[in-house]
Amino acid sequence: MSGVGEHSPLPRLTVPGLLALRRSRDPGAVAIDVVGGDSLTFEQWDTASTALAATLRHRGVVRGDAVGLVFANKDWTWFAVAYCGVQKAGAVAVPLHDTLPPTRLAQLLAACGAVMAITGQAGVERLIGASAMDGDDDARPDDVGQILFTSGTSGEPKGVTATHANLTTGVQTHPRRMTLAHSQRFLHAFPIGTNAAQTMLMNALSAKPSAVTLPRFTPRRFAQRLPEVGTAFLVPAMAIELLDSGALDGVELGGVHLVGSTAAPLPPAIAQRLARAFPRAAIVNYYTSTEAAPAQTSMIFDPTRPDAVGRVQPGVVRITDPAGSPLPDGEIGEVWLRSPHARRYLGDDAATGHTFQDGWVRMGDLGRLRDGYLYLADRDGDVVKSGAYKISTLEVEAALHEHPSIAEAAVVGVPHPVLGTQLAAVIVPRPTAGDLGLAAVRAFLAERLAEHQLPGGVVLLDQLPRNDAGKVLKRQLGQLFPGDTGGRQ
Known part of the structure; x- marks a missing residue:
């Protein structure tokens, strides 16, 4: 039976x-x-x-x-x-x-x-x-x-x-x-x-x-x-x-x-x-x-x-x-x-x-x-419209995780006086991290991403804010970048 x-x-x-x-x-x-x-x-x-x-x-x-x-x-x-x-x-x-x-x-x-x-x-x-x-x-x-x-x-x-x-x-x-x-x-x-x-x-x-x-x-x-x-x-x-x-x-x-x-x-x-x-x-x-x-x-x-x-x-x-x-x-x-x-x-x-x-x-x-596989571009609400471009924050985050001195990273859109919105990156450095200033991060990403995908601001934190499910609370991160991000670090 x-x-x-x-x-x-x-x-x-x-x-x-x-x-x-x-x-x-x-x-x-x-x-x-x-x-x-x-x-x-x-x-x-x-x-x-x-x-x-x-x-x-x-x-x-x-x-x-x-x-x-x-x-x-x-x-x-x-x-x-x-x-x-x-x-x-x-x-x-x-x-x-x-x-x-x-x-x-x-x-x-x-x-x-x-x-x-x-x-x-x-x-x-x-x-x-x-x-x-x-x-x-x-x-x-x-x-x-x-x-x-x-x-x-x-x-x-x-x-x-x-x-x-x-x-x-x-x-x-x-x-x-x-x-x-x-x-x-x-x-x-x-x-x-x-x-x-x-x-x-x-x-x-x-x-x-x-x-x-x-x-x-x-x-x-x-x-x-x-x-x-x-x-x-x-x-x-x-x-x-x-x-x-x-x-x-x-x-x-x-x-x-x-x-x-x-x-x-x-x-x-x-x-x-x-x-x-x-x-x-x-x-x-x-x-x-x-x-x-x-x-x-x-x-x-x-x-x-x-x-x-x-x-x-x-x-x-x-x-x-x-x-x-x-x-x-x-x-x-x-x-x-x-x-x-x-x-x-x-x-x-x-x-x-x-x-x-x-x-x-x-x-x-x-x-x-x-070819029968699913690829994510981004959360619908997290896509950043900067100038004429729609930018996936997931793609930029994936590139940041390749950096040997970066433990965690999250990317958000913040106000910009010309582009409307510009990318900004929040980074958790490793204990032995080297230079993670804005210029160094942009230089690293420039070998992997297009110009419009490079962040205009960088902030370093000890940890990213997350909920119980382990998801990053990006709304909180955006508040770290008030106004124009140009040159912020």
């Missing part, structure tokens, strides 16, 4: 349904292991979340209610229990990190209409301890199971709703087809409340290896765990810090077969350094967004196509003009990803209609298709 997914289409699943399936197959297997903290088996996860669901129902939580989940990374196992427990009650999980300022946390809970918030290990234990009955699984595929807030790099965070059908799209349930099958454990340190962290939670439920997570990312602690894992996930900022720290020196990395980068574009120079540091690993760049997930493209780093972010299957990506009409290969336009059971913005029909259309998601990026 064939198994599910071998010769028949996958059933429409729910997240608690996936958990029940894993418990039936691997009850004693560790699903999540927090370094220096707790671990969680599938049986424990299922049993505890069922008890929590029963208490929520007893306290009046009904189908469709939003429940805030406010957790620190040290409490990943308790977060996982609360997440599935809320969904088993038919309610909607709203992951939030406990480092959010109280005012912001209150705003987000109010924005999603949360009827209550569960906070940390103590909050979960109280609810489980109060359980007096068994809880059934009330989740349905078309129910909203999650609200996740966007990173807010280009404006106020938006709540994005996802159904269980969306969250489980593409999950392989047959034991011989589970993802990351080359690994027994995978490692990450993504903060709860980010899209990257939610992807790791779904990996813990559906992939073959167990999840290993750090309470906080530090290069040395991350490097210490690498000999025991087959897969490691990072954001580019973490990758840069790890490579520059020296923490990989002397660490056995031969067992790492995949290093995945997500949440932000991976500069080609950093991908090349990762490939040298992990000689037996595929360096994979994942391209998605909070709105588009779980739809994504992925690309094993290829030195012959260093700027490509994904090999595209037919019907998965399209490039359009602003009106939504398809553009020919090679032309730059708006990037859309195909997303069955697409997500929606919470309480914003106008924004939903703009971003989500007929199973497609507008990514907010500009890019092009060429």
Whole structure:
């Protein structure tokens, strides 16, 4: 008798349904292991979340209610229990990190209409301890199971709703087809409340290896765990810090077969350094967004196509003009990803209609298709119009990352009295950095870029401002360059 997914289409699943399936197959297997903290088996996860669901129902939580989940990374196992427990009650999980300022946390809970918030290990234990009955699984595929807030790099965070059908799209349930099958454990340190962290939670439920997570990312602690894992996930900022720290020196990395980068574009120079540091690993760049997930493209780093972010299957990506009409290969336009059971913005029909259309998601990026590969030009709002030119900040940033004295770099557009807008660069120098003045930076870039792509101003910082997802807050950087940038340093 064939198994599910071998010769028949996958059933429409729910997240608690996936958990029940894993418990039936691997009850004693560790699903999540927090370094220096707790671990969680599938049986424990299922049993505890069922008890929590029963208490929520007893306290009046009904189908469709939003429940805030406010957790620190040290409490990943308790977060996982609360997440599935809320969904088993038919309610909607709203992951939030406990480092959010109280005012912001209150705003987000109010924005999603949360009827209550569960906070940390103590909050979960109280609810489980109060359980007096068994809880059934009330989740349905078309129910909203999650609200996740966007990173807010280009404006106020938006709540994005996802159904269980969306969250489980593409999950392989047959034991011989589970993802990351080359690994027994995978490692990450993504903060709860980010899209990257939610992807790791779904990996813990559906992939073959167990999840290993750090309470906080530090290069040395991350490097210490690498000999025991087959897969490691990072954001580019973490990758840069790890490579520059020296923490990989002397660490056995031969067992790492995949290093995945997500949440932000991976500069080609950093991908090349990762490939040298992990000689037996595929360096994979994942391209998605909070709105588009779980739809994504992925690309094993290829030195012959260093700027490509994904090999595209037919019907998965399209490039359009602003009106939504398809553009020919090679032309730059708006990037859309195909997303069955697409997500929606919470309480914003106008924004939903703009971003989500007929199973497609507008990514907010500009890019092009060429020979079956996707290349990004820039975020739509980050393209700098300077004089007669439209300039990609990603291209300039990639060139800056090739400089041996530059650890990190971000490029923004700032006001200019003649051109309207001009490029400016914010640079984090390495400790042994040489001359990174404006003239030296422009001379370095002049060998790689056109004249109109050279910055007119440079500022050096100890670190770039980033959100929890690791994305640079470019709006803050623009404030470093008031008025004319000519000659600024």
